Amino acid sequence: MEKPKVLTHKEFSSVRYFLQWEWILLIIFILVNIMNASFSDNYLKFDGLMRASMIFLDKGFIVFPMALVIIMGDIDISVSSTVALSSVVMATVYNAGVPMGLAILICLGVGALCGLINGILVVKFKELAAVIITLSTMTLYRGIAYIILKNQSAGGFPKWFSELSWGFAWKIPYILIVFVFFAAIFTLVLHKTNFGRYVFAIGNNDIATRFSGINVDHIKIIVFTLVGVMASICAIFLSAKMMSTRPNVASGYELDVIAMVVLGGISTAGGKGKMIGVITAVFLLGFLQYGLGLINVQSQIIIIITGLLLILAVAIPNIQEMIKNFNKKREVNL
Amino acid sequence: MSEYILELKGITKIFPGVKALDKVHFQLKKGEVHALMGENGAGKSTFIKIITGVHQAEEGEMFFNGEKTHFKTPRDARKMGIAAIYQHVTCYPDLTVTENIFLGHEEVSPKIKRILWKKMHKKAGTLLKEIGADFTEKTLMGSLSVAQQQIVEIAKALSMDAKLIIMDEPTAALTKRECEELYNIIDDLKEKDVSIIFISHKFEDMYRVASRVTVFRDSQYIGNWNVDEISSDDLIVSMVGRQIDQYFPKKKSKIGEEVLSVKGLSKTGLFKDVSFNLKRGEIIGITGLVGAGRTEVCQTLFGIMKKDEGTVSIDGKEVRIRCPKDSMNQGIGYLPEDRQKEGLVMEWDIGRNITLSNMDTYSTNGWINESVERSISGEFSNKVHIKAQTIYDLVSSLSGGNQQKVIVAKLLALNPNIIIMDEPTKGVDVGAKSAIYQIMEELVEKGCSIIMISSEMLEVLGMSDRIYVMRDGRISGMLNRNEATQENILELAMLNKSADVQEL
Amino acid sequence: MDKVKEKVSISEMFSKFRELGMVLFIIALIIFIQFRNSNFLTLENIDDLITNAAILSILAIGMMMVIITRGIDLSIGATLALSGMSTALMVSANQNMHPVLALLMGTVVGMIAGGIIGLLIAKLNILPIIATLGMMNVYRGFTFIIGDGGWVSAYQMPDSFVGIATSSFLKVNTLVWIAIILYIIAYYFLNHTRLGRQVYAVGSNPGSARISGVNNDFIIFMVYSIMGALAGLCGVLWVSKFASAQGDTATGYELSVIAACVLGGVSMAGGVGKVSGIIIGVLLLGILQNALPLINVSVFWQLAIQGAIILFAVLSNVLIKRNSDKKNLARRVL
Structure with a gap:
């Protein structure tokens, strides 16, 4: 008996292709920009756009590894504290006479250590959800920042340091260049390497991934450490932007970061999503907040909108699923 | 009134892509223990779920006490006095036995609806004593063994005045002595005019407790007999649908030198002193009851769990296996038992x-x-x-x-050179089953060696060159292909002679 | 039969032993602090300690119920602030408003806030962490908006209102009485009513709860509503006690509440938690917060100490559980 063969190519469906969440995001993104342009004549000029991106991109760095964490089905809410702690340590060692370059390296090291601790705890204490572990380390890291600096600010960084956040190379801000660099790396790693494939596999079914001979624990630790490292990069740009830091810096960043990731189409149930969507969401949310600021909307309302967006982004796929299930049920009953 | 407490006619249930039940019938008399038998995937579990209202049938009628009924939810079925004890006990591990028994139908004071703990504890205590439980009503459910939890489930059914109790493979995880206790409980229930549907793979369960038996195969109704009218050979034929020899493609394969040798493998609380070997081109079967430690041994071999003691040698050299990657590098492949979760x-x-x-x-x-x-x-x-x-x-x-x-x-x-297959045909239809057997045969012909864990007696007998039987975490015996029969495998798997002495 | 009895007692010993251990630890802590500063065990200080712990203890009741159902609520600090602010505005506008009415109003505000979260979690299947993180920001934003960025201070509030938290009955502060009454109600509700037991059932095994006819969605909705109501009540008490309502009232307070629950033996995996346990947890946190300044520990250390304690508590819970599971396994005769 000749059995039918399994084919190795599939037909391209343009409907399915354009129904992807990323296209919807792109449309919303364009709408936001049209809205902003109507608020301010200068907005759509090249310089204006560049300047706008400088305001919010520091958070954007954390978004990449956070996307990996959420794809794996975990979450890390300690990021804002990691930003605070690593920036506070950087400022303190600099003021104690360490050269700025070394201080930056120390900052990265502190971030990596914070992430590593989260990763090891998550892996070694599987009984506990990552929420509760990062919730405790969030308190702990922020607390250490307070011990180091009390309630004061520290700064006095060298002048060149502020160039990181405010400087341009051929009219393009340094921070944007660095952001694009990391965006490219993380996109390639997630979608084109074994490592990325494993991250998706873990998010869908970590047990089966382990049974497939993949060291799930190592991958989780690496990803959590990446969160720490990227949080310290955020800390560097944030400190450069303000030229000082305080223990209470960056509070509430976890909301913005998680909102960007979820808005970018990463499923909170794990295992699904695209980096391009997340990158779009960074600019979407950033420009939205910037635009609302342009017309003097209170920052509190911007927070409300961010919170609602987060919930909407999670609720919409769930509602779609419910409608699908409901229709299925009706078909069966008919 | 009809002589049957429960009667189902022409029940059909369709899941997306699969016909799980195809016009099946079933009749159950009052006070009767009725065995329901069939291979895995024959549709028994689906059938039970239709009786208990978890699933709804697409076609067919159900009569309870002679009246046509239709259960939309499990609650409806429970109200009529139908209780089910599922394969995997569904309980609340953090709550006490009393609460597990009474959750959903608590005793409350008439006016302010306060829960009457004293009354419930007392009632639970009496129920437990009646069925001969060896633990108290205030014990935490999570600290009980599977057998004890099953007794709680039975007590729960009794507390609801169940007229019909369905037991889905209740003896699968029990030791011989625990089975004996369960049989006694069932005998008592019979005297109280409770009807029981009893699903099991073990023939001795059926011969010991049931008076009638119904067989399903491939989602269809095959027939029903009085237990004393049908021989176990005829039953096997009706369940499998063909002679055993035709079903398995087993040829005389060339068996070479030893490729794997396991000595004294132990893990606290799971298995102890497990030794066996495997030769090139050989299929060994590891069988025994669920919970005997078969899967644990193989997962340790594959590196999922860490061993406490013992050695593993491949091609005569001792190897260290700490994670699945290590064993894969040694040429070991593993086909997990739970394909949706682990595979x-x-x-x-x-x-x-x-x-x-x-x-x-x-x-x-x-x-x-x-x-x-x-x-x-x-x-x-x-x-x-x-x-x-x-x-x-x-x-x-x-x-x-x-x-x-x-x-x-x-x-x-x-x-891989060495393949571990944990229940390779569990929940698989007949066509796919023979395809998998065919592939196994091709593999050993190419010189691979296979360790097959299986609970299906026919598969073990049909495919293995040698059979290791496990009981309570130890290997209780090894049988060559020509000397193995259902009876001597079961004897090795269940008889608790040595364990009875050990427990002291 | 003897063997069986032993089995029972060991598993039950574990929970009793834990509470006993905590009590002993608290006693040791008290003795230590008393030696360092003899002002600790004065009637005045004890009264102060208990009064300060009252609000925390009330919130812990709600949080325990949420955690028992396998959830978490990060929004309570914001809910508390929202209810506090709206009540403060109300009483400052209507000076003769009866204090009981004010309490009632705050509770209702909180209950609505909590109910919305409950609906999001139960009906739209949003993860508790995401839903409460999002709504936390929404409620915090609303608080700032209705307070117009400012605060309501003592002189704007009528004496009767401030009196809620300063009055006492039988020499014990009203706040403490309210807490005691709520604890009695909670004890009765959780242990002696069907609905209360269903909270445990849903947390212990949601699947079987549904099969046993429990309305899981309603239970989830209920616990978040109760949590919200208690947070709302505490909002009024907080404003009355500190005689001021601000936009950033009780920021981060949810962490203390979660800490109290975890210290009190409430399991993050759901299904486990006792009223007597959280009393111990609240007491321990209350003593620490009260005593650290007394023994000259800087306020800046408090956050880190709190984080370390939460981390220690969750991790040691897991280790103890693992140990007892291992012992159970080893008892199996092979």
């Missing part, structure tokens, strides 16, 4: 599932080479004859048998 990424397509455990081969320096990946996964899906359109079909859309074939393809892609 597959259900939301992925076929192709990605096949390549997952072997990504390094299809990539250069960590970068995925998609065209190589695609052609390899295509090749292997065709090798095992997966029924699907393209390799981009989601695994979750496939039938159980085809899902199993995907895992087999994933295993073959690793090109």
Whole structure:
């Protein structure tokens, strides 16, 4: 008996292709920009756009590894504290006479250590959800920042340091260049390497991934450490932007970061999503907040909108699923 | 009134893509213990769920006490006095036995609806004593053994004045002595005019407690007999549908030198002093009751769990296995028991599932080479004859048998020498089953060796060159193909002679 | 039969032993602090300690119920602030408003806030962490908006209102009485009513709860509503006690509440938690917060100490559980 063969190519469906969440995001993104342009004549000029991106991109760095964490089905809410702690340590060692370059390296090291601790705890204490572990380390890291600096600010960084956040190379801000660099790396790693494939596999079914001979624990630790490292990069740009830091810096960043990731189409149930969507969401949310600021909307309302967006982004796929299930049920009953 | 407490006629149930039940019948008299038998995947569990209102049938009628009924929810069924004890006990591990018994129908004071703990504890205590439980009503459910939890479930059914109790493989995880206790409880229930539907794979269960037996096969009703009218051989034929020898492709294969030797493998509380060996071109069966430690031994061999003691040698050299990657590097492949949980990424397509455990081969320096990946996964899906359109079909859309074939393809892609298969045909339809046996046969012909864990007696007898039987974490005996029979395997798997002495 | 009895006692010993251990630890802590500063065990200080712990203890009741159902609520600090601010505005506008009415109003505000979260979690299947993180920001934003960025201070509030938290009955502060009454109600509700037991059932095994006819969605909705109501009540008490309502009232307070629950033996995995346990947890946190300044520990250390304690408590819970599971396994005769 000749059995039918399994084919190795599939037909391209343009409907399915354009129904992807990323296209919807792109449309919303364009709408936001049209809205902003109507608020301010200068907005759509090249310089204006560049300047706008400088305001919010520091958070954007954390978004990449956070996307990996959420794809794996975990979450890390300690990021804002990691930003605070690593920036506070950087400022303190600099003021104690360490050269700025070394201080930056120390900052990265502190971030990596914070992430590593989260990763090891998550892996070694599987009984506990990552929420509760990062919730405790969030308190702990922020607390250490307070011990180091009390309630004061520290700064006095060298002048060149502020160039990181405010400087341009051929009219393009340094921070944007660095952001694009990391965006490219993380996109390639997630979608084109074994490592990325494993991250998706873990998010869908970590047990089966382990049974497939993949060291799930190592991958989780690496990803959590990446969160720490990227949080310290955020800390560097944030400190450069303000030229000082305080223990209470960056509070509430976890909301913005998680909102960007979820808005970018990463499923909170794990295992699904695209980096391009997340990158779009960074600019979407950033420009939205910037635009609302342009017309003097209170920052509190911007927070409300961010919170609602987060919930909407999670609720919409769930509602779609419910409608699908409901229709299925009706078909069966008919 | 009808002489039957429960009667089902022409029940059909369709799940997406599968006909789980096809016009089946069933009749149960008052106070009767009725065995329901059939292979895994014959539709028994679905049938039970229709009686208890978890699923709704597409076609057919159900009569309870002679009246036509239709249960929309489990609650409806419970109100009528139907209780079910499922294969996997569903309980609240953090609550006490009393609460597990009474949750959903607590005793409350008439006016302010206060829970009457004293009354409930007392009632629970009496129930437990009646059925001879050896623990108290205030014990935490989570600290009980599976057998004890099952007794709680029976007490729960009794507390609701159940007229009909359905037991889905209650003896699967019990020791011989615990089984004996359960039989006594069932005898008592019979005297109280409770009717029982008893699902089991064990013939001795059926002969010991049931008076009638109904057989399902491949979602269809085959027949029903008085237990004393039918021999176990006839029953087997009716369950399997053909003679055993025709079903298995086993040929006389060439058996070579020893490739794997396990000595004194132990893990606290799970298994102890397990030794066996495996030769080239050989299939060994490891069987025993659920909970005897078979899966644990093999998972330790594969590196999922860490051993406490013992040695593993491959080709005469001792090897250290700390994680699955280590054993895969030694040429060991593992086909897990629970394919949805341990074997597959259900939301992925076929192709990605096949390549997952072997990504390094299809990539250069960590970068995925998609065209190589695609052609390899295509090749292997065709090798095992997966029924699907393209390799981009989601695994979750496939039938159980085809899902199993995907895992087999994933295993073959690793090109292992030693293959561990944990219940390779569990929940798989007949066609896929014989396809998997065929593949196993081809593998040993090529010089692979297979360790097959199985609870299906016929499969073990039909496929293995040698059979190791496990009981309570130890290997209780080894049988060669020509000396193995159902009876002596069961004897090794269940008789508790030595354990009775040990417990003191 | 003896063997069976032993089995029972060991598993039950574990929970009793834990509470006993905590009590002993608290006693040791008290003795230590008393030696360092003899002002600790004065009637005045004890009264102060208990009064300060009252609000925390009330919130812990709600949080325990949420955690028992396998959830978490990060929004309570914001809910508390929202209810506090709206009540403060109300009483400052209507000076003769009866204090009981004010309490009632705050509770209702909180209950609505909590109910919305409950609906999001139960009906739209949003993860508790995401839903409460999002709504936390929404409620915090609303608080700032209705307060117009400012604060309501003592002189704007009528004496009767401030009196809620300063009055006492039988020399014990009203706040403490309210807490005691709520604890009695909670004890009765959780242990002696069907609905209360269903909370445990849903947390212990949601699947079987549904089969036993429990309305899981309603239970989830209920616990978040109760949590919200208690947070609302505490909002009024907080404003009355500190005689001021601000936009950033009780920021981060949810962490203390979660800490109290975890210290009190409430399991993050759901299904486990006792009223007597959280009393111990609240007491321990209350003593620490009260005593650290007394023994000259800087306020800046408090956050880190709190984080370390939460981390220690969750991790040691897991280790103890693992140990007892291992012992159970080892008892199996092979």
